[in-house]
Amino acid sequence: MTFTKNLMKRALVLGAGGFIGNHLVKRLRKDGFYVKGADITHPQFSQTEANEFILGDLRDFHFCQTLFDGPYERIYQLAADMGGAGYIFSGENDATIMSNSVQINLNILHLSRERKPGLLFFSSSACIYPDPSEPTPDMYAENTAYPALPDSDYGWEKLFSERLYEAHARNFSLDVRIARFHNIYGPEAIWQGGKEKAIAAICRKVIQATENTTIQIWGDGRQTRSFLYIDKCLEAIELLMQSSFPHPVNIGSDEMISIQALTEMTIAISGKKLSIENIKGPTGVETRTSNNTMIKKELGWAPDYPLRKGVETTYRWIESQAKQHS
Numbered sequence: 001m002t003f004t005k006n007l008m009k010r011a012l013v014l015g016a017g018g019f020i021g022n023h024l025v026k027r028l029r030k031d032g033f034y035v036k037g038a039d040i041t042h043p044q045f046s047q048t049e050a051n052e053f054i055l056g057d058l059r060d061f062h063f064c065q066t067l068f069d070g071p072y073e074r075i076y077q078l079a080a081d082m083g084g085a086g087y088i089f090s091g092e093n094d095a096t097i098m099s100n101s102v103q104i105n106l107n108i109l110h111l112s113r114e115r116k117p118g119l120l121f122f123s124s125s126a127c128i129y130p131d132p133s134e135p136t137p138d139m140y141a142e143n144t145a146y147p148a149l150p151d152s153d154y155g156w157e158k159l160f161s162e163r164l165y166e167a168h169a170r171n172f173s174l175d176v177r178i179a180r181f182h183n184i185y186g187p188e189a190i191w192q193g194g195k196e197k198a199i200a201a202i203c204r205k206v207i208q209a210t211e212n213t214t215i216q217i218w219g220d221g222r223q224t225r226s227f228l229y230i231d232k233c234l235e236a237i238e239l240l241m242q243s244s245f246p247h248p249v250n251i252g253s254d255e256m257i258s259i260q261a262l263t264e265m266t267i268a269i270s271g272k273k274l275s276i277e278n279i280k281g282p283t284g285v286e287t288r289t290s291n292n293t294m295i296k297k298e299l300g301w302a303p304d305y306p307l308r309k310g311v312e313t314t315y316r317w318i319e320s321q322a323k324q325h326s
């Protein structure tokens with residue numbers, strides 16, 4: 001075991017119990033990494049494939065110290081206090097979201113500047129962007145993050161932490177990669193309990209609705225979004241890690257869809273007869289999509305996974321989960 005471990009590239013995945021982290025661990029293992037994962041919880045829906053999985057609170061500096069027990073080729077920092085619109089836009093969780101996440105980032109950067117890992121990845125978010133007053137071709141291009149006006153305190157913390165990682169790269173010679181994720185979805189994302197995001201929430205509502213009834217969605221349904229399937233997200237992260245691009249870059253899809261149309265697509269997948277009722281609720285900005293000009297130019301990457309296919313896969317997975325819970 002020790003012999004194999006020494007021969008393999010080592011990666012540390014923080015937030016390895018979460019949706020993206022758990023999938024990332026699987027991908028890194030396939031790519032030949034020895035993976036240590038850490039999180040405050042185990043993955044909820046499948047066994048971790050990490051070689052070691054350490055349970056602990058990343059806000060605790062002493063716990064973080066125990067993770068830095070040797071050299072790593074790569075550290076992925078995905079741990080954050082986050083959730084869907086119901087969690088980050090309600091305003092009720094702002095103080096805890098900001099302080100929990102920034103504490104984790106401070107701990108990891110403090111240790112990284114002492115121990116100098118090979119490459120340090122930080123997961124930022126589309127929530128750092130200001131709401132454009134009207135659609136323009138450069139909407140959501142990376143440089144439109146400034147002048148800054150993120151849509152939430154969750155977004156402000158992400159923007160601040162991006163700057164924290166970039167400042168550490170400049171002042172302490174760290175090699176940093178930063179991705180701004182735009183609505184990543186797929187099987188094994190949280191689908192109930194208040195932290196679920198749009199696709200999972202809509203799938204659950206449709207699955208739980210009985211024939212010829214109505215499901216409720218937040219807002220008038222005209223708000224538009226784009227969604228990226230988890231496998232494509234992992235593909236883009238890997239290309240970013242292999243590149244030398246040191247600035248924040250969008251990782252998302254540019255296939256926009258309204259929430260109304262997404263709900264109709266999900267109902268069509270279900271084969272049920274359902275109608276939609278639009279109710280008041282936290283919705284976030286009117287329009288958001290990923291601007292992929294930079295990632296295409298720098299990494300030659302563009303997403304190529306049809307939304308309908310990804311929603312159908314996610315729908316079937318949530319359906320099987322819901323059956324187990326009923």
Ligand code: NAD
Nearest residue numbers: 015017018019020040057058078079080123125181183184
């Ligand atoms: P997730 O909530 O499933 O995963 C985050 C993980 O961090 C969880 O497992 C959680 O237990 C862990 N964590 C939180 N606080 C911790 C603490 N104090 N100590 C140890 N572990 C802790 O979220 P995700 O969807 O996998 O997102 C991963 C990262 O990507 C996050 O930083 C998130 O902000 C960012 N992001 C995700 C999306 C998306 O669409 N999923 C979009 C934008 C940004």
